[in-house]
Structures are given as structure tokens and as C-alpha cells.
Amino acid sequence: MFIGISAYNHESAVSLVDKEGNLIDYCKEESLSRIKGDRSFPRRSIDRILKNNNIQAINIERIIFYEKPLSAYLIPLKIASMYIPQSNSFIIHQLRNFNKASISCFIDLAKYFPGNEQKLSYIDHHLAHTLTALTYSNIQKNICSIVVDGFGDRSTASISYIKDMHNIKEIWSSEYPHSLGLFYSAITDFLGFNINEGEYKVMGLSAYGNKDSRYAKIIGKLINWDDCSNKIKLDLEYFSFYKSIIDSYSKNLIYLLGEPRNPFKPLLPKDDDFQKYADIARGAQDITIKILIKIFEHAYKITNSNIFLFSGGVALNSASLDSLAKLDFVEEIIVPPSPGDSGAAIGTGMYGYLQSTNNKTNITTPSLYPSKYSASEQSDQIEKLLSNKFRLITMNKEESLLITSKLIQKGEIIGTIISNSETGPRALGNRSLICNGLNKESVERLNTVIKNRSPFRPTAPAMKLGIAKKYYCLEDALITSYYSMTATCMCKENSISRDFPVTHVDGSARIQIVKEGSILDQLLDLMSPKGIEILANSSINLSGDPTCFDLIDGIMVCSLSPLEYLLTDLGLYQKIIK
């Protein structure tokens, strides 16, 4: 058995891979600690995974960490040292927080799982991303991998050629601090959203922006692709992340764009400054797509491959994929369900498997729901909680689904906590809030009353492949991405789908094509004859909290919000309103 760890920079996660290259279990630390974006050493996740799968730590052959910690530590220090004295506090902070950086993985492992620290090895960070994407790809030879993130352990973007699983050669890279990911994060910060959390909001907001506006044009000049050197060039004058621990952008950006947005002020389309901030978001989104196109073109030029793996935090930018798929040389783009750093724990675990053998290369595509859980593990514990707060409608599985489908038809919203959980960040039915996707009032209630989301962020629609083809312009190159909700697409021209409440203001939608046999698929089977072919689907959580993991989390959401129904492994429940 092999354990892959991702930690210290973004949400920590752990994967368990067996000797045959199967992903056995996966767990994000935030799911257990309930601290959104928890980046601490994932000891709860390791513990859970070992216990869940009846594994003694001694049977773990190797533990792999998802980056080269010394490079990840030294490179930002080296760059900061070039900006003394402005970078003084940055350097002091780095030096003093040595023990909180990824270098301490060895120490933490020794502390919490003594004796296992000797099994620790390290993998190149972008290789971890590449192997994650490769795990989800049907073709595993002679393809190109593109990784774009904030900063890994050496570079901020890279292109590799995968001859086979044991021969992955890096052929291009972009060096820190010239980073597309950190540029997008700095704009996220300027717009008043939290870094590593609010990037989705910027993407949603950009749909309201005008691409020809003054602000969009200004933003478009801050980062570019240099055609002579084939490199990403960030205008460092306007950013501070490489020399400051507090500020991601510099005073120059404020001179250029005016006041950054006050994070506490609601952002509503009718407000005075809404357009300005939407235009800034639009500029950031457009230039991101433009640079990604340049990277893809360059990748094609140097690898001649038509099939691309695409991962790293920037691959979470689902709105950019549609434009990339339209490039005439692109045949297929494979984006893993969780392309960011937490998902990279999966490729990291796979590395252990690949290193253990030189001939076996049969990695099996993991399930979209790899985090093992069953409500039966908590059923005794929560007996009183359930009986006190809920009325059991039915324990029978078929009946649960049937009644759920009827409730949805009536306009109700249903929360689901069903068996294994998704990789994240998208909920695909097992940890979801669902309602009729064409019922405007239900979708609005789900979005604003239950989730307390900003009204400019759309809710995603889930449907069967046939229905998706009827209403949306699907890209063949992205078919697998639609199953994990990693890509957006546009409504067909003059289609009624433009007016669906799950369609964004610009006519785009982040659709989910439901997998056969999945819970959403079964519900759609029951509802299609009644004319409901599209469900609205959002993750089940309260605003600012991680997606629910277990039934207690689900009960908490019901207790703190107007959500009334919970569909679980134990049956369908209705909240008792006192």
C-alpha cells in the first residue's frame, strides 16, 4: 500500500493506493476538521484512512509527499532576497516559520506516526499534478501534460511529454514569480475575496463584465505571453506576493485601478461600483484564457500531441476550458475532477505504485466518489439526534428515491449525504443540495436562502447526456470533464436554455452530465416522465464551511438553515419544525 500526501500550502489531502494501482481511499483534512481550506499536516485523514481500511501503519510500503520541500522553501526566499529591504518582513516570516513549511512533513510524520517517517519520499510537484491527470485518462502514452498553478516547488507552469508512465519528460516551464495562478489570486484579493477560495467568485463575476471596458483592458496588460522567449511575463511592479506576506498586489495596482473592494460590502448587480469590479474580473478572466491558449499552442508545437492532460490550480478555471477545446489542434483535454493541490495527493500515491514496479502500468480510473463513508458507521451514535430532530419518512431505498423525486417536483430542496463522498471541489450528487433546475423560485431559494451565496454566482445544472446535447453546445474534447463538472459550456443559440435559472448571465452553464447509476441519474429516471430533466446541484454546506462529509455535518446544515429534507444511506428524513 502507498500513501500520497498533499499539505501545508492548500487544502491537505491523503490518498491510499494499493499494489495494483487502484485508488482505495481518499480524504481531505478539511472534511474532518471542518476548517475550510485546512492545510495542516493531515493526521486525521491518515488516521481515518488506516482505520477505515483496516491497515496497520507497518503495512504501508511508502509515503510520498507531493512536492520537493526544500525547493519549495528556497525559491521564494531567493526571489525575495532580490528585493531587500521591501521584502524584509517576508524573509523574516519565512525564516521564522520554517517549522510550518512543508519541510516539516518528516517531523510531523515522526510525531504522529512514529517509525513511518523513514518511508517518506518526495515527488516533483508538477509531476504529482501530471500523474493525477494521468490517473483519470484512458490514454496513458504519447500524450502531453500541461500544469498551470500558483507555484509548486520550482515552476508556475510546465509542459511535459508522457512517452509512457515511466518516462515523463519536462520540456517547458515558467519560473516563479511569473505566475498566472498567483496573478489571478491577487486580482481575487483586490476584488475582496479570499485567496484560494474566492477565485470561483471572480470567474462568476466576470460574466457581467465588459471585455472592451477600460478596466478590462488595463488588467489585460498586467500579464502577458512573450512570443520571443515563449514565457509568461507578469508585470511585477503591480504585485507584491513575492516580497510581502500580507499584500498580494502593490500600491501601484491601487493607483491604476482605484480602491480595492471592501470585502464586507455586498456586491450586487444594481450597486454603483458593481460594473467596475465586474470589468476587472472580466479582464482577469480574458487574459487568463488568452495565456492558456498560448501555452496550449506552444505545447502542441513542441510535442505535436493532440491530447492534453490539464491540471494545477488554474485548471479549476472551468470557464476557460471551452475556449481551449475549440482550438483546432485539440482532440481531447482531460482534467481530473480535482485538478488543484488537494487532488494532487492522488497522483502522489500513484507515484508510489509506479516506482514499485517497472513493468506494471495498469492504473485504474478512480471513482468520482473515492472518499469512503457510510452512515452506518454513525447510526448508533446519532440515534437520538435523528429521532429528536427528524421524522423518518422511509428507510426503503427505492421509496426514498420515489418520494424525493415527488418532493422535487413540488419545488422542494433536498440535501444528500449518501455513501462515499466526492473528491471535491464539486459535489456530484452524494454531498449535494438539489432541486428542480427549471423552477426559478427553488433555484433562487437554494442559492441565496440556504447557501447564502452572492447572487452573481450561478448554480450548476445536472442532466443526462441526451438532454445536455439538446440544450448546450458540448465540446467533444471535454466530454469527460462534463461528468465531473470541471468545464462550462454555452447554451445553444436561440435555445430556451438561455432562460433556465441555472444558466449564467452570459449564456454559459457549468453542466454536470450524470453518470449512469449515480443517485442523480436514478432521480432523473423517475422524474423525466414528469417533465423534469434538469436538476440544480450545489454542494451541501453553509457559506464559508467545507462541504459536508458525514451525516452529523448534514444534520448541522439542516439545523442552521431552512433546509428541510435529507436523503441518506439510512433513509429519507424530514426536519421537525418546532
Add this chain to the structure above:
Amino acid sequence: MQKNNILNVLHETLLAEHGSALEMLAACKKSKKATHVFGYFEHAKDEYIHTKAFRELLSKRTRLLSSSIARKYRFNSLGLIKKGYVARQGFLIETMKVKDFIAYVYTNELLAKESFNKILMLIESFPEDCQVITDIMNDELRHHGLAKEHFLRYYPSLQPWQLRLYKFRETINNKTRKLYHKNLKFLEKIFLPLYSIFSVVISILFNYLNLHQFNRLDSNLMDISPKSML
């Protein structure tokens, strides 16, 4: 000054309330007994409601400020660990004996109520907000009572004076914590010039670090030594 003080207090209390919500949720999930699970759940739920109330009190005030000031009070869950509201070593229930955990809850609820008195004084000119705080104070008193009840039921041999001892110990702990942070800030000021010199020295040393050493161009990434940290 006074205004910044209110904002600071509200921001810190918001984190503290969120921290207790998570502590209680962790205790809820760790308990095997259905009645305890229920009790901790209800407590966690209250703490989540307090968190939300403080978030609203804070946003009401920061919404109108210049963004450069307001940004300092932005809520980020990672602050819970960074500022010590959830210990790096884990939740209390993961690191303490159950008995000590309940004693901790017992004393802290009482201390929380006392610190809310101070908040009330800070915002006395806003009657609506005072009502919110008063409601929270009542909740905390109720939590305190429940913890006490629990304590006496499950640890009947304990005498009231022992509970008072727990409270005394926790008060001292809180005071030392505050003193420690104050001293730390003071020491930082003293050491700043030293740190600055140190960082200049480091940056000179870093001039000798050649980034090309990190270049992996044209190399097979699968062949890099897995034991190397570079």
C-alpha cells in the same frame, strides 16, 4: 482608536466562537453515547449561531469603512489555527481527557460570559447589538450550567471547590496567555533590528544560490531521486 478596538474585539470573538463551534462538533463526533452526541451537537449549533451573530456585528461596522481598514478584519477560517483558537496539535477532545475537557468547557463558558460584559460596554450605544450580546451571554450561562450538571453527574466525587479550582487555573492560564502575547509583541519590537540584519545577511547568502540548479528541463521527472528534497 476606540473604533479599532471594537473591531478587533469583534473579530477576535468571532474567531473564538467559531473555534468553540468546531471544538464542540469534534466532541460530538467523538462521543459514543447518543445523549452526549446530542448535547455536544446542540452546543456546537449555538456556537455556530454566535459566530454568525458576531460576523454580522462586524460586517455592519466594517462595511462603511475604507477598504484598506476593512480588509484587516476579513474572515478566514485559517485564522483559527494561525491565531491559536484551534490548537495545531488538534481539538481539545483529541488531546485532553474527557473529564478535563468538560471542566474546561465549564470554566470557559463562565469566562466567556465575563468577557462579553466587556463587549457590552464597548457597544453600549447600540441597543440592538447589546440585545444580541445579551442573548449570547444567556446561552453561555446555559452551557456553563449544563457542563456543571454533566460534571456532577458523571464525576460525583468532585466537590464544588474543585470546580472553582479549575476556574481559577483557567483564569490564570488566560492571563498568562495574554501576558505572553503582550511580551511577545514587545520582544518583537526589540528584536526587529536584529532580525532585519539577519535577513540582509541571508539575502547576501542567497545571491550564491543558483536557480538553474532547480531546472529539470529535458529530464525524466520519474527518474529524479525520491529521497531528494530538492
